Amino acid sequence: MRKILIVGAGQSGLQLALGLQSKGYEVTLMSNRTSDEIRAGKVMSTQCMFHTALQHERDLQLNFWESQAPRIEGLGVSVAAPDSSRAVDWVGRLDGYAQSVDQRVKMAGWMDTFAQRGGQLVIHGAAVSDLDFFSRTYDLVLVSAGKGELVQLFGRDASRSPYDAPQRALAVAYVHGMGPRPEHPEFDAVRCNLVPGVGELFVMPTLTLSGRADILFWEGVPGGPVDAFQGVKDPAEHLSLTLSLMEKFLPWEYARATNVELTDANGTLSGRYAPTVRNPIGRLPGGGAVLGVADVVVANDPITGQGSNSASKCAASYLDSILAHGEAAFDEAWMQQTFDRYWDTAQHVTKWTNAMLGVPPEHVLNLIGAAGQLPAVAHRFANGFNDPADFENFFYDPEKTNAYLAEAGAAARPA
Incomplete structure (x- = not known):
């Protein structure tokens, strides 16, 4: 039985751990938080997942919340004119519906499932020194923890990373009480609102700890009027700022939001990061090598809503590569081939996302x-x-x- 260690319990780490577990591998999963701590913590992302990514979950029978989460059947784009009216406004229907499940719900549930099925769950924030030891005791070590010192093991690939600074300031609020779009009240859609020179607001239905909700997600051009959330610690102040910016720049979305309230005290998030592609192989001080997963190696800005989709697709691709490798050694050549196979898909996400961050031609x-x-x-x-x-x-x-x-x-x- 092959022994595999996965460090990081997000979409990719957990999906891959549960997939390998179902195929008879001896999997150890390291998380820096327990499932209860995840449920009680802050929201982690916006995670709108489209059909292909959802199908990867269905294939592993991990779609536990599919019947509860809103079915997102369309994707709409609006462009604000200088007078804050809508210069462009349309919605396209999706061939297969999308869904968003709060990662506090999903990751905690998947982690409990992994443990209930006999997986070894270790609650420990891993350091490079830990990986040095584990690389000698496991057949393969995968790093799917996208933040912290472990990411520094994977050098930046400058040829695939055109930006060296954050291109958007991000601010998320989970709310109850959002009204429907009057133009299409009969189906749920993700709404992408573009304010030229200022940023973007995304509104998407989700399932959270307290049931159906909506996510208000601002992406502000750095230094612009929406880049206003740094230092805002109070959740009520965060929501108030979110709404005041909607009222100023996107009055048609603000009109739906006049009665909203936060889903919970941990329903806000803000930050920024530079979109970066990294080299997939991390070399350890003791001579061992580890393979980076998902946003450890390909971290795109969330402007195109691809983070969780890419994580799911990476986990599915890596699972196939591991299963196909049989009893052979997981050497660096295999690690590079495994990443290259995933990059065949991921490169399109990176190219499109980076294009959307620029001024549109x-x-x-x-x-x-x-x-x-x-x-x-x-x-x-x-x-x-x-x-x-x-x-x-x-x-x-x-x-x-x-x-x-x-x-x-x-x-x-x-x-």
């Missing part, structure tokens, strides 16, 4: 605008959140964009 503005008149364009753009590889076909290159819009326009005209 004219052809992208035309594409987003055209989606308001052409439902087929709205549909394709919305479903790109599930499969970002498709953006290669119609998003980056002005000639491809223009050709696609001409084709979509012709198809929409009556014969």
Whole structure:
């Protein structure tokens, strides 16, 4: 029986641990918090997961909350005009619904399941010195803890990391009492609101500790008016600031939020980080090597909502690579091949996310605008959140964009 250690109990670490466990591997999982501490702690992310990522959970029968979480059936984009009206406003229907489950609910539940199924759960914040020891006692050590000193084991890949500073200031609030969008009250959608030069506000339905809720998520351009949450420690002040910025820049979303209240005292989060791709192999002082997982090695800004999706896809890819490797040694060549296989998917997420962080070129503005008149364009753009590889076909290159819009326009005209 092969012995595998996974350090970090987030989406990727737990999904991979439970997957390996189900295949008969002897898995040890290290977490710096107990499941009870996770449930009682602060919110950790926004985690809207699209169809492919949700299917990876279903394949492992880990979709414990699917019947409870809101079904997100659309993805809408609005662009604010200078007078705070809507210059663009549309929604595309998703081919397969998305869902968001508060990671305090999911990670705690998965961790309890892993332990109940006989997995060895170690509550300990691992240091590099710990990994030096464990690399000699396990067949494979995987690092999926995306923060702290362990990340420093994995050097930055400058060729794949165009930014060396945070591109957005992030602020999250989980709320009860959000009203529906009057234009489409019959189905739930993620709403992406773009305020040129200022930032973005995302509104998404979720399942949290106290049931159905919505997430208000500001991404502010550093130094701009939405970059205002540093030093705000009081949750009520955080919500008040969130709402006042909505009222100023996005009055149509503020109109839905006049009666909201925080889901709980830990329902806010703020921070920032530089999007970074790192080398996948961490070399230890004692000569051993460890393999980085998910956002340890590919950390994108959350502007495209891909974090949990990428973590799920990475765990699924790594699981396949481990199962296919049989009894052979998990050497550095295998580690690099395993990451490269995941990067085949992840590179599309990184390219798209980094593009969305910049000032959109004219052809992208035309594409987003055209989606308001052409439902087929709205549909394709919305479903790109599930499969970002498709953006290669119609998003980056002005000639491809223009050709696609001409084709979509012709198809929409009556014969």
